Structure formats: structure tokens, C-alpha cells
Amino acid sequence: MKHILSFVMIFMATVALATSVLPESVEQLTHLSSVVVEAQAVQSWAQWNEAHTLIFTYTRFSVSRTLKGQMQSSVTVRQLGGTLGNIRQKVSGVRAWRTGEQTVLFLRPSEAQDGTLAVTGLMQGNFLLHRANNGSVTVSNGVPEASRYDTRANSFSEFHGSSLTLANLELRVLKAAKQ
Amino acid sequence: MTRPRLSLLILFALVAGALILARPAFSYLPQGSALGSAFVPAAWTSPPLWVINPAVSGGGVTANIAGTPSDVTSTMSAAFSTWVHAPNINLGVSTSPYGDSTATSPQNNINLVCFICTGLDFSADGALAVTITSYNVTTGELTNASIYFNPAPEVDGTPVCFTTSDTNASCPQSGSEMEDLQTVATHEVGHFFGLDHSAIVRAIMYPFAPPVLTTLSYDDVAGMSLLYPKSTADVQTGAIQGTVALNGSAVFGAHVFANSSTTATPFSGFPAIRKTPIGTLTDPTGSYTISGVPADSYEVIAEPLDGPVADGNVDWAAEWQQTEVETDFTTRWY
Numbered sequence: 001m002k003h004i005l006s007f008v009m010i011f012m013a014t015v016a017l018a019t020s021v022l023p024e025s026v027e028q029l030t031h032l033s034s035v036v037v038e039a040q041a042v043q044s045w046a047q048w049n050e051a052h053t054l055i056f057t058y059t060r061f062s063v064s065r066t067l068k069g070q071m072q073s074s075v076t077v078r079q080l081g082g083t084l085g086n087i088r089q090k091v092s093g094v095r096a097w098r099t100g101e102q103t104v105l106f107l108r109p110s111e112a113q114d115g116t117l118a119v120t121g122l123m124q125g126n127f128l129l130h131r132a133n134n135g136s137v138t139v140s141n142g143v144p145e146a147s148r149y150d151t152r153a154n155s156f157s158e159f160h161g162s163s164l165t166l167a168n169l170e171l172r173v174l175k176a177a178k179q
Numbered sequence: 180m181t182r183p184r185l186s187l188l189i190l191f192a193l194v195a196g197a198l199i200l201a202r203p204a205f206s207y208l209p210q211g212s213a214l215g216s217a218f219v220p221a222a223w224t225s226p227p228l229w230v231i232n233p234a235v236s237g238g239g240v241t242a243n244i245a246g247t248p249s250d251v252t253s254t255m256s257a258a259f260s261t262w263v264h265a266p267n268i269n270l271g272v273s274t275s276p277y278g279d280s281t282a283t284s285p286q287n288n289i290n291l292v293c294f295i296c297t298g299l300d301f302s303a304d305g306a307l308a309v310t311i312t313s314y315n316v317t318t319g320e321l322t323n324a325s326i327y328f329n330p331a332p333e334v335d336g337t338p339v340c341f342t343t344s345d346t347n348a349s350c351p352q353s354g355s356e357m358e359d360l361q362t363v364a365t366h367e368v369g370h371f372f373g374l375d376h377s378a379i380v381r382a383i384m385y386p387f388a389p390p391v392l393t394t395l396s397y398d399d400v401a402g403m404s405l406l407y408p409k410s411t412a413d414v415q416t417g418a419i420q421g422t423v424a425l426n427g428s429a430v431f432g433a434h435v436f437a438n439s440s441t442t443a444t445p446f447s448g449f450p451a452i453r454k455t456p457i458g459t460l461t462d463p464t465g466s467y468t469i470s471g472v473p474a475d476s477y478e479v480i481a482e483p484l485d486g487p488v489a490d491g492n493v494d495w496a497a498e499w500q501q502t503e504v505e506t507d508f509t510t511r512w513y
Contacts (some may be wrong), residue, residue: 020303020363022334032304032338049298053285054311080299080311088316090210090221092308095385095494111300122306128491142491159252 009026021045021093023044023143024121026169030176033106033120035069037061038129038170041097042074049112055089058116059097061105067170068177077107078116093142094123102129104139104169137166208375208384208460209402212316213499214458217513218462221314221373222297226271229371230458231255231292232280236351238296240283242330244360245350246343251360252279255292255326258364258393259436265395266413266449267404267471268373281452285311290371303333307341307361310370313429324363349474359391374402378434378488379458386492396455397446401471414445418470422461423481425508429465432495432504434458437469437477460484461497469505480512 030036039061046057051179056078063073065103081091095101107117127139183250204226211220233248235241236243254275263272274287282291282319284298284388299309306329313323331352332339340350341360350357369384377384395403399415419437423430436458446452461481483506490496 019340020307020309020366021340022332025303025335028335032302037269048322049258051284051298054298078300083316086315087313087322088212089311089313091311092210092370093492094309095491096497098497108302111298111366119301120302121304122309123491124305140489140491142489149187 021122021124024124026164026172027119027176029106029125030068030173031179032070033108033125035072035075035107035117036067036105036173036177037063037069037072037075037107038067038104039063039075039102041099041101041103043099044097046084048084052082054078055082055084055087056098056112057120059105067104067173076116077089078110078112078118090095095126095142103127104166105130105171115117122154127164129166139164139169140167183373184255187208204433206355208377208493208495209406210312210314210370210375211319211488211498213332214317216464217252217475218498219317220406221312221319221321223270223372225322226273227290227371227394228275228278229255229259229324230275230289232282234281234283235294237295238283238297238332239311240297241339241351242294242328243332243338243350243355244294244328244341244343245348245357246341246360246497247348248279250343250348252292254360254367255364255462256423258361258368261365261393261395261451262368262403263382265400265403265418266437266446266452267400267409269426270403270407278465278494283323285327287323289325290323293325294328296327297328297367299327301327301329301331303331303338305332305334307339307358308335308367310367312370313374314373319374326367326371328360328363332358344374348353350466355401359393361393362391365393369399369403374399376492377402377458377487378460378484378493379436379456380487381453381455394453396453396458397471398455398457398475400446400452400479401469405470410417413448414473416471416473418468418475419472419477419479420466420468422465422466422480424465424467425505429463430461430481430505431463431465431501432484432489432490432506433461433481433508435461435467435469435481437472437479440478441476443475445475460495460504463501478512480510481508482510483508 044059104127106120110118183262209220338352338355340355376386379398436456438456485506
């Protein structure tokens with residue numbers, strides 16, 4: 001029997017955020033990632049893949065805290081897309097980092113197998129930090145608040161990718177990493 | 180705490196007939212590049228040829244698709260057809276006269292649709308598909324666009340299976356959740372033609388889609404018809420242009436949209452086109468132009484781009500070399 005995944009969202013129905021992804025919980029992102037770190041973008045560069053068919057942008061991050069995985073002082077993340085000369089390759093929804101930006105990254109080894117890492121779930125494993133004037137620190141991966149109803153399990157899953165405090169995200173990652 | 184007041188000045192509104200615009204204008208959030216004070220949209224300069232590798236298995240990869248190579252080809256054809264046969268749009272598109280591709284990795288010389296391709300950092304997660312567009316940042320000319328589907332997506336540990344119109348087909352992975360292939364494909368084809376995400380709810384280019392949505396909205400048609408206009412439009416449209424200012428200063432990245440205040444259906448001759456607002460974002464001078472607006476009465480609404488669609492979904496600030504879009508204002512309408 002086929003099971004249809006239906007979604008109910010606080011604001012509106014949603015299933016796929018495009019280019020196109022299904023929302024994953026923080027716990028699942030943690031489970032899928034070999035490394036979760038709090039980090040700051042230090043340097044970015046773009047280069048062609050070996051076949052000269054795809055541009056990847058590489059960003060080196062200085063790590064301030066490791067929430068999952070082996071502690072390391074820096075990580076290099078590769079993402080699809082970038083600009084070289086007059087040529088730009090774009091993947092809508094995949095956002096490049098600017099130097100100095102702080103983020104919580106959910107990462108796994110990239111297909112390049114060169115020590116670089118890829119963001120889990122395309123853009124979902126990238127929670128940018130935002131410091132408000134009142135001192136509060138929130139994070140967002142661009143996924144709006146949503147609930148997903150799984151007809152098989154008869155249960156709801158909650159997603160709050162756009163309204164998490166950093167402290168809450170850290171807590172959930174650390175808890176999930178222990179499981 | 181009192182928020183600063185927003186003053187919205189509509190320089191003029193014209194909702195019927197043609198309008199010669201002094202600056203590039205968008206009724207959607209475009210792909211492209213900001214060059215100085217102008218934005219060069221990415222678009223094809225001649226009808227593109229798309230080529231499909233219809234294989235759903237091969238090279239040690241089995242795509243979790245309930246359908247045959249013929250089914251996925253039909254689905255992709257339907258998705259392309261939805262766009263090129265929409266009103267006010269003049270863009271031919273063709274499939275390969277040379278037969279299907281067997282490529283399983285990105286190619287420079289073909290606009291590939293692929294279900295078993297590697298080298299794209301896909302893994303067993305919620306990423307369903309990506310469209311990679313290549314364009315010249317100076318001229319905006321699109322030179323390549325390819326759509327890659329994740330062969331084995333998962334959500335919360337459960338396999339996700341793409342369904343096709345072949346309801347008798349079964350998923351290779353048992354216990355899969357279902358995802359409508361044409362819904363994903365129609366959105367991705369919008370990227371293929373140069374559209375970025377729209378902040379208009381119910382637009383096919385809205386980044387958060389319902390389970391099944393394969394028809395276009397007024398906002399989608401406005402965006403595509405601006406890139407690829409018909410010499411004689413099926414439905415006459417105009418533009419609404421203005422400036423958003425906050426305490427006398429330009430507001431960058433405000434989402435401005437025209438919302439019909441009537442029950443008129445100017446695209447009634449095209450029943451598959453859904454009535455929605457038509458929107459755009461302001462540039463660093465606070466200016467906006469909402470083009471492709473059919474004759475009707477409208478409220479013009481300016482709102483912060485602070486969710487559900489946020490700058491992270493469109494990267495508008497980076498395109499204009501700005502730190503961030505301005506969101507510290509309340510929604511206003513005129």
C-alpha cells in the first residue's frame with residue numbers, strides 16, 4: 001500500500017522547499033551528519049570540478065565549538081555553484097557564505113573525498129546566526145515552521161528551522177548526538 | 180516598542196497597456212547578476228534544447244521512482260509544456276532530436292535531465308532535486324541548465340519515492356513516502372528558464388510547495404513573460420512602479436506585491452492559470468516595478484522579507500553586494 005505523506009503547516013501547507021528539499025528535523029540532521037560545528041566563515045574560493053562541468057565554492061570556516069564529531073579548528077565546506085570569470089553557476093536556494101558570517105553547520109564528507117565536507121540536506125544543514133539588538137542569538141536554516149503528518153505512523157513531526165534560539169539548537173544537537 | 184513608520188510612495192500605477200520602463204523590472208525574484216545599479220536577468224537567447232537520460236537505474240544506482248523511463252520522460256515533457264504553453268510567453272523548447280542521453284554526470288554541452296547522476300553531493304536526505312543554471316554574469320545569457328534528481332532521497336530516515344502518472348508502478352524501496360514527480364519537475368523547470376524563488380504564496384516558484392501543484396500562477400506567468408514576452412500578448416498587461424522608503428530612506432529588499440481587490444479573472448481564457456498576487460523585491464534605491472500585471476484593481480502591499488520566505492531563500496542581499504535586506508518595518512498597503 002502506498003502511503004501519502006501529508007503536511008500541515010502553521011502558515012500554509014508545505015511539502016518541499018525547492019530546489020527541492022523536504023524538511024528534516026534537527027535530530028535527523030544531526031543523525032545524518034558526521035560533524036556539527038559552530039563556525040565563522042574565513043575564506044571562500046570557487047573552482048571547477050575535475051571534469052570542468054561544475055563550479056564548486058569552497059569556504060573555510062574557523063570552528064568555535066564542535067557539537068558532534070571529532071574536534072577540529074577549521075573545516076572546509078564545498079557547495080554547488082559559484083562564479084569564475086564571467087560564468088556563474090547557480091542553484092536557487094543554496095546560499096553562499098560571506099566572510100565573517102557565523103553559522104551552525106551540519107556536515108558530512110563530500111563526494112570529492114578530499115577532506116572537504118558538504119552541507120547535509122543541501123541548504124538545510126546551514127543555520128545562520130543572527131544577533132538581535134537585545135543580545136539574543138537566534139539561528140535559521142530558512143525552513144519555516146511546519147508540522148508534518150505521517151499517515152503511517154499517525155504522528156506529527158514539528159519543524160522550527162526559522163525560529164530557534166542558538167541555545168535550543170545546541171541542546172537538541174547534543175542530545176541527538178548521544179543517541 | 181514603537182517601530183518606525185513606513186511611508187510607501189507609489190510613483191505611478193498603470194494596470195493596462197504597455198509601459199516603457201526606465202530600468203530593469205521584475206515580477207518575480209530573478210536569477211541573474213546585479214551590475215552597478217542595474218540587474219541583468221539570466222535568460223535564454225534562443226530556444227534551449229533539453230535532453231533526458233530517462234534511465235531509472237544503472238551504474239549501480241537505482242532511483243526510487245515508481246515509473247519507467249517512458250513515464251519519467253512523459254512527466255518531464257509535461258512540466259516543460261506547462262511553462263512554454265502558458266499565456267504571454269514566447270519561448271520554444273525542444274527535446275533532443277538525437278535520442279536520449281546516457282550521461283550519468285553533468286555535461287557542458289547538454290541541458291541534462293537525470294535521475295541517476297553522480298558527482299552532485301546527493302546523499303540519503305531530504306534533498307529531492309537541484310537545477311544548476313550557468314549564465315554569463317555580464318550579458319545574462321543562459322548557456323546551460325540541468326536538472327538532477329536525487330536517486331535515493333529520504334526524510335527522517337524514511338525513503339522517498341517519486342510517483343508518476345503510472346499508478347500501477349511500484350517503488351523500488353518498500354515503505355517509501357510518496358512525492359509527486361511532476362510537482363517537483365514543474366518548479367525545477369522554472370529555474371531552468373531563469374526564474375528564482377518567488378515570495379508569492381501559491382506561485383509554483385514559491386519555495387515551499389504543497390504535495391501536488393503543477394499549474395502556474397499569475398506571478399509565475401508575469402515572471403516568465405517578462406523574460407520571454409510574446410510580441411502580441413494573449414492578455415494585455417501593464418506595470419506598477421514605485422519606491423519604498425522608511426523615514427525618507429530607501430528600503431532595500433522589501434517584498435512588494437499587487438493583490439487584486441476584485442473577483443475579476445483576466446486570465447480566464449487560460450483556466451489552468453491560478454489567480455495570485457504578483458510580486459517583486461525592491462532594489463537598493465527602494466525602487467520596484469511589478470510587471471506583467473493584467474488589467475484589474477489592486478492593492479499594493481509592502482512587507483518585510485522575514486519569513487516564511489527570507490533572504491536565505493533568494494540571496495537578494497548578496498546579489499546586490501548588500502549586508503542584508505531591511506526587515507525592520509511593518510506591513511503596509513495602499
